[in-house]
Amino acid sequence: MKVIDWVDERLDLGGVRHFVADKGVPVHAQKVWYYLGGMTLFLFGVQVFTGILLLLYYRPSASEAYESVQFIVTTVPFGWLIRNIHSWSANLLVLAAFGHFFSVFFLKSYRKPRELTWISGVLLLFLMLGFGFSGYLLPWNELSFFATKVGTGIAGGVPLVGAFLLRLLRGGDDVTGATLSRFFGFHVAVLPAITTALVAAHLLLVQRRHGFLQHFGQHLGQFEHFVMTVSFGFIHEQALQISAAAVYHFDGHSPPHMPSH
Numbered sequence: 001m002k003v004i005d006w007v008d009e010r011l012d013l014g015g016v017r018h019f020v021a022d023k024g025v026p027v028h029a030q031k032v033w034y035y036l037g038g039m040t041l042f043l044f045g046v047q048v049f050t051g052i053l054l055l056l057y058y059r060p061s062a063s064e065a066y067e068s069v070q071f072i073v074t075t076v077p078f079g080w081l082i083r084n085i086h087s088w089s090a091n092l093l094v095l096a097a098f099g100h101f102f103s104v105f106f107l108k109s110y111r112k113p114r115e116l117t118w119i120s121g122v123l124l125l126f127l128m129l130g131f132g133f134s135g136y137l138l139p140w141n142e143l144s145f146f147a148t149k150v151g152t153g154i155a156g157g158v159p160l161v162g163a164f165l166l167r168l169l170r171g172g173d174d175v176t177g178a179t180l181s182r183f184f185g186f187h188v189a190v191l192p193a194i195t196t197a198l199v200a201a202h203l204l205l206v207q208r209r210h211g212f213l214q215h216f217g218q219h220l221g222q223f224e225h226f227v228m229t230v231s232f233g234f235i236h237e238q239a240l241q242i243s244a245a246a247v248y249h250f251d252g253h254s255p256p257h258m259p260s261h
Helices: 003-011 014-022 031-055 065-074 079-106 115-136 142-156 162-170 177-209 223-247
Strands: 024-026 220-222
Touching: 031 079, 031 177, 065 079, 079 115, 115 142, 115 177, 142 162, 142 177, 162 177
Parallel strands: none
Antiparallel strands: 024 220
């Protein structure tokens, strides 16, 4: 008995097979717009995978964070590559998310009955920005320290709730080790939990409301061809990340309150 048959007997995968066999995708010239959502999801998966690898060696404390990052990029085998892929895929993730946002907006795919899909997507965009902001401090070097000081200071300028937001983000009146611990918690626990639930809801809504389908007509192509095309796109995307990571190396900024060498 094949493994797939053994699993099928116990989980009844007939519904999944039926979905894949009968799934239709729109055939249209503007293919890149249709793929931006999948590319964003793929890049999020890269972030999760590389983030878990980095988490094995990173130490989120003011006295050890900087040294742990140096250890990752200089001593851990291929640590520099994993760290740089994580960094570059974060930039590409935000770029793809904004591209997806504007494509949906200009194609007017947010209109009835897709309002909930649009709202969940906008919330996910803000969460991606939150990931970027919270993760920027984690290397704990001069650049990330002062960038976080400025960023949280901007939040502190919000009328009425600015002082509360400032202390909420910093864990005090200034950027300290408490801020680092708080941002680390946001980055690896709070934001991932919210994002996972919202991504699942967003994908469910896309499947129920067919994404861009009505705005490009009802001409459908084969799901297998779509998967192959997207797979090639993801391969090229990953090749771009690895190439950028290979060129870009550790920035060498000193940790906060320490002189440059």
